Amino acid sequence: MGSSNGTSNGTGQVFANGKNIDVEKIAVSANLPAQIPALLEQLNADGIGYTITDTEARLKLLETARSLVYALETPREAIIRHCWSESTSYAALETGVDVRLFQALGTDDTPKSVAKLAETTGVDPALLSRLMKHLAAMGAVVETGSDEYAPNGFSKTLTEERYSDAFPLMTSRFTQGIIALPAFFKKNNYRNPTSPTNTAFQMGYNTDMGFFGHIQQEPITAKQFNNHMGVYAQGRPRWMDPGFYPVQEQLIDGAAIGEKDVLLVDVGGSFGHDLSDFRRKWPNAPGKLVLQDLPEVVVSVKEAHSSIEVMAHDFFKEQPVKGARAYYMHSVLHDWPDDVCQKILANLVAAMEPGYSKLLVNENVVPSTGAYWETTSLDMIMMEIGSGERTEHQWHSLLESAGLKIAKIWSAQRGVESLIECELA
Ligand SMILES: C[S@@+](CC[C@H](N)C(=O)[O-])C[C@H]1O[C@@H](n2cnc3c(N)ncnc32)[C@H](O)[C@@H]1O
Incomplete structure (x- = not known):
């Protein structure tokens, strides 16, 4: 028997608006099934006349494709994407940036073995093999064979510091503050934050300093921040x-x-x-x-x-x-x-x-x-x-x-x- 107020009591059944709703079934079904046919039609329409150089058409196609993914994805898959894949691919990417993996992979489209990449980067081949599998699964590099990879546009872009600096920058100056947001909101009774001296940034990084003072403390971080500022709006x-x-x-x-x-x-x-x-x-x-x-x-x-x-x-x-x-x-x-x-x-x-x-x-x-x-x-x-x-x-x-x-x-x-x-x- 489900709860009567629209919230689950842990049985997988919810009673809401006079109906029994099977949350367990919802969790493993497409998120917005009713929208899928129209989105497929839209995707076809957006694709007609698309050329690789037409930015407007590319953005439209991307937006429809993204909506289609959100409609097709099950809630279980969405949970795994948010909770597992985004943080872990970030960790693999930042490690790759740190050891100059993307420079080792190169920009000439020639596949390279994990053994070769391990030799160039100094990373244990067993560890690199695992990281590369995840990077390939997340679309950051192309798997061309067993323990063999080629670059794509994304990995080639990460060979330049002004682009790859976003990763160490976010970790050292933003991410802990973002992770602290829920606790910060709770502590402040869910008030909209409007003070630069009482922030999740200060909570997450355990500091009394303001953001810009903190960032200027280390020249490397200041360089990463200004590099990121220089490229984040490119192409728009x-x-x-x-x-x-x-x-x-x-x-x-x-x-x-x-x-x-x-x-x-x-x-x-x-x-x-x-x-x-x-x-x-x-x-x-x-x-x-x-x-x-x-x-x-x-x-x-x-x-x-x-x-x-x-x-x-x-x-x-x-x-x-x-x-x-x-x-x-x-x-x-x-x-x-x-x-x-x-x-x-x-x-x-x-x-x-x-x-x-x-x-x-x-x-x-x-x-x-x-x-x-x-x-x-x-x-x-x-x-x-x-x-x-x-x-x-x-x-x-x-x-x-x-x-x-x-x-x-x-x-x-x-x-x-x-x-x-x-x-x-
Ligand atoms: C988000 S960044 C934007 C940078 C640049 N306008 C852009 O769009 O790429 C904010 C800028 O404000 C600068 N800034 C912060 N506090 C400042 C201050 N008190 N006086 C002058 N600039 C300051 C930072 O150093 C940083 O370059």
Whole structure:
């Protein structure tokens, strides 16, 4: 006999809405059987006309394929995927990064034996054989025979540090905080976290330090963080690309910018990847570009374009560049709760020239439905440090509270940061 209130009493039977529900049967049946025929049809339709270079079509196909997997997968399989496979493949990948396995596997598509890979990496062949089997089962390498593997696009990408650094970075500075989230929520009575000094990050890493102070403690971690910042948004539309934000009309035209004037200040701009991208895409845009970040970060910027001035600046202090055409912040405000953002914004508002300067905020605008998984994942990561991604309403309320008004929110693709164009109110 099942429970009568819709919760299981451990018998596998639940009585809810006048019906006996067999949870044990549900656990081993497809998750959303009713959706499978329509998703199969959709997958066929999405595949028609697909070409390998058509990003939009590829994303659509991927999204339908993912929905189909979620519909076909049984709850038991979903539990195993979440609880077994994601953490263990992460461990195998991070080990691979650590021992330079992906460099040993190479980029030339020639299969290599485990014996050869063990010799190159110095890993015990018996251990490597087990790790490789799991990496192949999880799609990270290609199994070509017994104890023999070839690389794929993913493993080739991991041969470069700027991509593979994500793994040791997450372990040393994020994952323990994420794992601490449930206990942190419980301890704080399930209140939405909004303080940078009482966070799951501090609980998970057993520290009183704030996230950015902690990260700067070790140069290797700071390098990994900035490398990850430089690549995580690659391959997606950027605001300076055609069809996103009209740079010429909105930023350049109508602004009499001489060579010595500042066109763009990237506040908290890390190693300057956004400004370099901008300069590459807009080689003739007039004026200077200024890259600002903490001294510990900008000290590592060695090869900036001649039009990029690199400046150590703490954004909690007075903004030294006055009256720039635009101040720009990418993924900065999402690191901080509103009261801290107001302090950062106040320094920019004070430097902006009325009727001329703009503030460009390159951040996610979380939609009311259908938020993309990359956006919601990032929101959970930010939750760990007491902040988060914001909805349109939250952006209005934050920016207006700082004396700004949103002129327009420019967006290009689901899951990609918008460009929130602001002026002084
Ligand atoms: C999430 S990262 C974003 C980096 C870059 N804008 C991007 O999108 O790749 C946040 C940046 O803010 C910088 N930052 C943190 N605290 C800062 C401060 N007080 N003053 C200036 N920059 C700071 C960090 O060093 C880091 O580069």
